[in-house]
Amino acid sequence: MEEVPQGCPGTGSAQAGRGASCQGCPNQRLCASGAGAAPDPAIEEIKEKMKTVKHKILVLSGKGGVGKSTFSAHLAHGLAEDENTQVALLDIDICGPSIPKIMGLEGEQFVEDNLGVMSVGFLLSSPDDAVIWRGPKKNGMIKQFLRDVDWGEVDYLIVDTPPGTSDEHLSAVQYLSAAHIDGAVIITTPQEVSLQDVRKEINFCHKVKLPIIGVVENMSVFICPKCKKETQIFPPTTGGAEVMCQDLKIPLLGKVPLDPHIGKSCDKGQSFLMDAPDSPATFAYRSIIQRIQEFCGHHPPKEEHFLSS
Amino acid sequence: MEAAVEPGNLAGVRHIILVLSGKGGVGKSTISTELALALRHAGKKVGILDVDLCGPSIPRMLRAQGRAVHQCDSGWVPVFVDQEQSISLMSVGFLLESPDEAVVWRGPKKNALIKQFVADVAWGQLDYLVVDTPPGTSDEHMAAVEALRPYSPLGALVVTTPQAVSVGDVRRELTFCRKTGLQVVGVVENMSGFVCPHCAECTNVFSRGGGEVLASLAGVPFLGSVPLDPELTRSLEEGQDFIRDFPKSPAFPALFSIAQKVMSEAPARLS
Numbered sequence: 374m375e376e377v378p379q380g381c382p383g384t385g386s387a388q389a390g391r392g393a394s395c396q397g398c399p400n401q402r403l404c405a406s407g408a409g410a411a412p413d414p415a416i417e418e419i420k421e422k423m424k425t426v427k428h429k430i431l432v433l434s435g436k437g438g439v440g441k442s443t444f445s446a447h448l449a450h451g452l453a454e455d456e457n458t459q460v461a462l463l464d465i466d467i468c469g470p471s472i473p474k475i476m477g478l479e480g481e482q483f484v485e486d487n488l489g490v491m492s493v494g495f496l497l498s499s500p501d502d503a504v505i506w507r508g509p510k511k512n513g514m515i516k517q518f519l520r521d522v523d524w525g526e527v528d529y530l531i532v533d534t535p536p537g538t539s540d541e542h543l544s545a546v547q548y549l550s551a552a553h554i555d556g557a558v559i560i561t562t563p564q565e566v567s568l569q570d571v572r573k574e575i576n577f578c579h580k581v582k583l584p585i586i587g588v589v590e591n592m593s594v595f596i597c598p599k600c601k602k603e604t605q606i607f608p609p610t611t612g613g614a615e616v617m618c619q620d621l622k623i624p625l626l627g628k629v630p631l632d633p634h635i636g637k638s639c640d641k642g643q644s645f646l647m648d649a650p651d652s653p654a655t656f657a658y659r660s661i662i663q664r665i666q667e668f669c670g671h672h673p674p675k676e677e678h679f680l681s682s
Numbered sequence: 683m684e685a686a687v688e689p690g691n692l693a694g695v696r697h698i699i700l701v702l703s704g705k706g707g708v709g710k711s712t713i714s715t716e717l718a719l720a721l722r723h724a725g726k727k728v729g730i731l732d733v734d735l736c737g738p739s740i741p742r743m744l745r746a747q748g749r750a751v752h753q754c755d756s757g758w759v760p761v762f763v764d765q766e767q768s769i770s771l772m773s774v775g776f777l778l779e780s781p782d783e784a785v786v787w788r789g790p791k792k793n794a795l796i797k798q799f800v801a802d803v804a805w806g807q808l809d810y811l812v813v814d815t816p817p818g819t820s821d822e823h824m825a826a827v828e829a830l831r832p833y834s835p836l837g838a839l840v841v842t843t844p845q846a847v848s849v850g851d852v853r854r855e856l857t858f859c860r861k862t863g864l865q866v867v868g869v870v871e872n873m874s875g876f877v878c879p880h881c882a883e884c885t886n887v888f889s890r891g892g893g894e895v896l897a898s899l900a901g902v903p904f905l906g907s908v909p910l911d912p913e914l915t916r917s918l919e920e921g922q923d924f925i926r927d928f929p930k931s932p933a934f935p936a937l938f939s940i941a942q943k944v945m946s947e948a949p950a951r952l953s
Contacts, residue, residue, distance in 0.1 A: 435736065435737055435784070436706070436707060436737055437705070437706015437708075437737070437817045438705065438706040438707010438708055438817075438843075439706075439707055442847070467820075468704065468818035468819045468820050468851075468854070469704050469705055469706070469817060469818060469851040469854070471847050471850065471851060474846065474847050474850050475847060500850060500853055500854075501853045501854065501856070501857050502854065502857065503704075503819045503854040503855070503857035503858045503861065504854070505819045505820070505823075505824065505858055505861065505862075506820060507789045507793075507820065507821050507824065508788045508790070508792075508820070508821055509788075509789065535706070535817070535818065536706040536736070536737060536816070536817060537736035537737060537816065538736045538784045538785065538786045539735075539736055539786070539787060539788065539789070539792065539821075540788050540821075542786075543786065543788065562707075564915060564919055565742065565919050566711075566739050566742060566743070566918060566919060569739075569742060569781060569782075570736070570737040570739070572781075572782040573736070573737070573782060573783065573784035573785070574784065575782075576782055576783065576784040577786055580784065580786060595876065595885075595887065597878040597880060597881060597883060597885065598883070598885060599878065599881050599883040599885075600878060600880050600881035600883065602878065602880040602881070604876075604878065604879060604880070604912065605912065606876060606887070606910050606912050606915065607912075607915055608912060608915060608916050608919065610916065610919040610920065611919075631887060633885050633886060633887050633888075633889075636845045636847075636887065636888045636889045637845075637889055639845065639846075639847050640845050640846040640847060640889050
């Protein structure tokens with residue numbers, strides 16, 4: 374499955390198994406038999422599993438290092454502060470699974486009674502273990518997480534993703550396609566080098582018909598802890614997320630300033646919202662979380678879509 | 683199927699260096715760009731191969747966005763980013779119809795393009811080819827290492843930021859290097875501290891210490907800490923030559939010493 378010919382037409386294509394470049398491919402017979410064109414049965418199985426999950430939110434960014442995992446973790450913490458809300462956090466960054474560390478988990482899966490976490494990080498025996506997998510194997514892991522984990526009654530399932538627009542993102546959307554994703558929260562930082570990747574992610578969302586809840590601009594401004602003056606370490610040379618959101622007509626959920634305590638809380642595996650309740654960054658996070666809850670409340674899952682298939 | 687590897691388009695490239703990190707957003711493209719600029723200032727001819735297919739940042743950093751890629755008999759002609767033709771660049775960014783177009787490809791298709799980038803770009807004579815990668819240890823990295831292996835790369839620069847969350851991912855990248863036989867030239871710690879321009883207080887915005895810890899864990903050289911500098915971020919945004927324009931920046935000494943280290947590795951490998 375890993376040695377795919379250069380001109381592979383794609384397993385779902387009408388030419389699958391029949392094209393000139395299929396000669397010699399180990400999967401040629403399988404594709405030619407039409408097996409690749411049939412929908413993956415896992416999609417229905419996952420739809421069943423997800424019936425007990427009320428809201429599903431993907432946290433995306435085209436760009437790495439903008440704070441997806443930080444945001445996912447704090448979205449989870451914030452929602453779980455209400456002990457009656459059941460929250461699950463799924464980390465599908467197979468190569469760089471940061472969530473266990475940020476949530477302060479070594480191997481156990483529950484941070485609180487109402488906050489559970491799943492990550493490939495839990496399956497690795499050493500912190501040096503590298504997951505050197507090609508796309509198909511990563512896809513298999515994501516399928517397993519979605520299909521084989523007993524999620525139970527969950528109010529919010531938050532899916533943290535790696536940067537990019539590739540296997541992991543396609544698989545998450547594909548496997549959850551029958552189960553209704555509420556939408557995506559897209560994370561960026563203010564500078565154009567980030568925004569240019571984030572625009573691609575927004576295009577990805579449009580291509581796969583994933584609703585966008587809104588954009589969060591992280592690392593907006595740095596407030597010096599000594600003199601309290603502001604500096605823009607990552608300057609918004611093209612207007613930052615605000616201008617991008619206006620141009621693309623997407624909600625800007627909020628801007629989070631750069632607070633050095635955020636990094637420290639993540640390193641310690643603690644909730645920054647608890648560690649620094651008075652930080653402007655905490656206020657920003659809380660307001661963004663509220664807006665996300667409002668979005669989910671106003672856009673309940675449309676059950677009737679699943680009845681016709 | 684393949685006979686002995688013909689040097690082909692990499693025949694004129696003296697040294698290849700990869701820039702890796704398990705973690706996203708730590709400054710791989712920044713370090714790749716600044717390394718290329720520093721090597722240029724030392725009189726070297728440099729090529730940059732950007733194999734980040736989903737997030738190709740390098741064209742913008744060298745003010746080369748929107749440039750066209752031409753064909754020649756040996757394949758693609760890389761884009762020269764300067765008049766003197768001392769830095770050339772190949773990136774998927776040049777092949778997109780629009781800058782907002784997303785490359786939504788699964789692994790096999792990404793592998794195929796990377797193999798092409800390695801074999802079919804007419805680099806000509808280069809002192810150094812810097813290969814910028816996306817974060818992770820997956821298709822792009824395996825494809826690049828496999829395609830470049832016959833040309834004996836100098837090794838990898840591994841970039842981290844100071845915080846533990848970054849070190850956690852980058853440790854895995856070091857394992858990747860070990861498993862694929864890629865020598866680690868050294869670890870670079872980026873975003874190490876920020877000096878407030880108003881009061882000169884230095885704040886560890888992204889924690890501290892990670893780079894040295896990582897280097898010592900893995901038994902590889904620690905090449906230095908690059909502090910946060912808005913001038914550097916701005917230069918990259920606007921595609922300017924930071925090395926030429928900001929020699930007094932606090933980020934300059936570390937960036938310069940990284941280039942020195944790469945150049946000092948090079949003569950030892952001539953064979």
